[in-house]
Amino acid sequence: MPKIIIADTSFLIAIEKLELFDQIRDLYNEIFITKTIAAEFGHPLPDWVKIQEPFNPKINHILSFILDKGEASAIALAFDFTEIMLIIAELKARKEALKFGFRITGTFRSFI
DSSP: OSEEEEEEEEEHHHHHHHTTTTHHHHHHHHHEEEEHHHHOSSOOOOOTTEEEOOOOOOHHHHHTTSSSSHHHHHHHTTTOOOSSSOOOHHHHHHHHHHTTTOEEOOTTTGGG
């Protein structure tokens, strides 16, 4: 299991709608997101969802030209850690994350 889990907005929306926040906490203990993702989500978050900004904003800026702002910020944040897994829904963002060698999963595959 990766040490750090970084999720995009789609993941948060899905687990909120399905009322699965407790189950996700049992699986991952904590998840990291960015301020951009928190703003896109727009709802209160449990205290185990940690908000952190990418160390290098240039990576985020470059990725935002080709991806949604939330997905770009999630991938940019991934550069700050080792042993991470990104939970990203959109295929285009998943392909970009794979280009950088990041481990990825989708919203529902994260339960497996």
